[in-house]
Amino acid sequence: xxxxxxxxxxxxxxxxxxxxxxxxxxxxxxxxxxxxxxxxxxxxxxxxxxxxxxxxxxxxxxxxxxxxxxxxxxxxxxxxxxxxxxxxxxxxxxxxxxxxxxxxxxxxxxxxxxxxxxxxxxxxxxxxxxxxxxxxxxxxxxxxxxxxxxxxxxxxxxxxxxxxxxxxxxxxxxxxxxxxxxxxxxxxxxxxxxxxxxxxxxxxxxxxxxxxxxxxxxxxxxxxxxxxxxxxxxxxxxxxxxxxxxxxxxxxxxxxxxxxxxxxxxxxxxxxxxxxxxxxxxxxxxxxxxxxxxxxx
Numbered sequence: 001x002x003x004x005x006x007x008x009x010x011x012x013x014x015x016x017x018x019x020x021x022x023x024x025x026x027x028x029x030x031x032x033x034x035x036x037x038x039x040x041x042x043x044x045x046x047x048x049x050x051x052x053x054x055x056x057x058x059x060x061x062x063x064x065x066x067x068x069x070x071x072x073x074x075x076x077x078x079x080x081x082x083x084x085x086x087x088x089x090x091x092x093x094x095x096x097x098x099x100x101x102x103x104x105x106x107x108x109x110x111x112x113x114x115x116x117x118x119x120x121x122x123x124x125x126x127x128x129x130x131x132x133x134x135x136x137x138x139x140x141x142x143x144x145x146x147x148x149x150x151x152x153x154x155x156x157x158x159x160x161x162x163x164x165x166x167x168x169x170x171x172x173x174x175x176x177x178x179x180x181x182x183x184x185x186x187x188x189x190x191x192x193x194x195x196x197x198x199x200x201x202x203x204x205x206x207x208x209x210x211x212x213x214x215x216x217x218x219x220x221x222x223x224x225x226x227x228x229x230x231x232x233x234x235x236x237x238x239x240x241x242x243x244x245x246x247x248x249x250x251x252x253x254x255x256x257x258x259x260x261x262x263x264x265x266x267x268x269x270x271x272x273x274x275x276x277x278x279x280x281x282x283x284x285x286x287x288x289x290x291x292x293x294x295x296x297x
Contacts, residue, residue: 003297006260008290009043009069010036010271011215014245014282016049017274018072019115020238024277029060035283037064039290043268045106046071054099061100068100069268070157070213076118077141078111078134078165090145098152104213104268105149106187107156109138112165115235125233130165138165139178146183157187157213160196160203163234167196169203176207186210190251191217191243191272195224195234201255214260214269216293218249238274245273245285247292254296261297 015032017023029049036044044066051057061068073093076082090105097105110116112128130138146156158179160172172193176186188211193200204211223242232240246253260269271289273280 003294004257004261004269006214006265007043007268008271008293009041009067009268010039010286011045011274012047012050013045014271014273014275014286015277016047017238017276018048019235019274020276023238023275024282027277032282033060033064033066035286036066039283039286041066041286043067043069043270045069045270054096058100068097068102069270070102070104070106071097072106072108072159074108074110074116075141075145076109076111077145078109078130078138079119080137083137083141086141087144087148091148094149094152094154097154102154104155104157104185104187106159106213107142107145108159108161109142109165111138113163114233115163127163127165127167134165135174135178139175143180143183146180146185150183155185155212156183157185159187159189159215160192161189162192162195162237167192169193169196169198172196172198172203172207176210181210184210185212187213187215189215189217189272190246190253190256191215191219191249191274194219194251195237195242200251201259204256204259208259208263211265212267214265214267215272216246216253216256216269216289217272217274218244218246218251218253220244220248221250239276241275241279243272243274244280245271245289247289248273248285253293257293257296
């Protein structure tokens with residue numbers, strides 16, 4: 001049982017990679033959930049190893065007293081041609097999360113991304129930034145999706161993310177400025193903020209009133225610096241071990257935790273490492289991160 005005033009959980013991506021499939025690929029969902037339970041944590045996101053049968057998923061979570069906090073939902077709203085089918089898929093996603101008792105939808109625009117945009121080809125090497133038409137279409141789609149989320153008692157929390165068209169502090173600012181604050185919220189991710197060139201604390205403070213969900217992730221600065229020098233992409237950064245759990249990288253989480261506590265944040269914050277569990281065992285690193293974060297209180 002943690003001593004945090006907010007709800008603290010851990011992401012299954014620490015055990016099984018989502019973007020790097022070989023990371024922890026032989027790990028079972030039972031092992032992941034057993035480890036989370038043994039850590040005394042009560043929340044997690046949907047992972048690719050988790051049961052897709054709704055009854056079984058509910059049973060496996062309930063017997064370990066674990067809440068499904070959210071599940072990532074890619075959207076392609078920047079291209080109007082995809083709008084209606086994307087909104088339909090978003091509605092189905094919202095229905096699923098409502099049935100699991102979740103309150104937030106982790107949402108990310110994939111238009112322009114090397115790794116997530118279905119229109120991209122393997123021989124491309126740069127993220128395509130949004131033009132003004134793309135921004136306008138994205139905003140319209142997100143506002144509509146946010147209203148759908150509300151129909152199901154959920155909040156759309158936008159995940160600013162490395163390797164996508166919304167990763168820099170300027171892009172985060174623009175997204176928050178253009179979207180409806182009653183429909184679109186922010187998923188603050190400390191690691192992705194730093195990766196995108198921001199001071200994570202600045203992002204949290206500037207947009208706190210829109211923050212409805214938090215990912216606590218750290219960065220190994222020397223590995224990030226080398227990755228930048230080599231010009232490698234986001235997924236290669238994961239393979240190189242750029243990301244890790246809080247307390248194992250360069251981010252000072254004391255003011256971040258202090259900000260959440262002083263602002264009376266009561267939502268979910270999930271520990272994230274996104275690294276090879278063969279080299280960095282997930283349960284061991286989560287335990288170290290918990291000790292580190294608790295020492296900051």
